[in-house]
Amino acid sequence: MMEMDPGTLVTVVTIIVAGFGIVLGTIMPALAEGRAVERALEGMTRQPEVAGNLRTTLLISMALLESTAIYVLLIVLILIFANPLLDRFF
DSSP: OOOOOHHHHHHHHHHHHHHHHHHHHHHHHHHHHHHHHHHHHHHHHHOGGGHHHHHHHHHHHHHHHHHHHHHHHHHHHHHHHSOHHHHHHO
16 A cells, blocks of 8 residues: 555545544434334324324424434534644644
């Protein structure tokens, strides 16, 4: 394997970590959202009279769950385009 200068190495490692971060940071909230929808639909079928309250609570919880994926996207974009590690180490 050829020798890389430290700046290139930090950039490559940052891109790889950002890739893994976006994969894990989007899969976990997606699974949690699916589980929340499943449970809300179960509750609506069991007690149709509280479907309105469940729907409202579901929409609020979905927004909160989706915000975690947006935060992950923000951090990954910062790591890729405004890499603070290069300034810190070099």
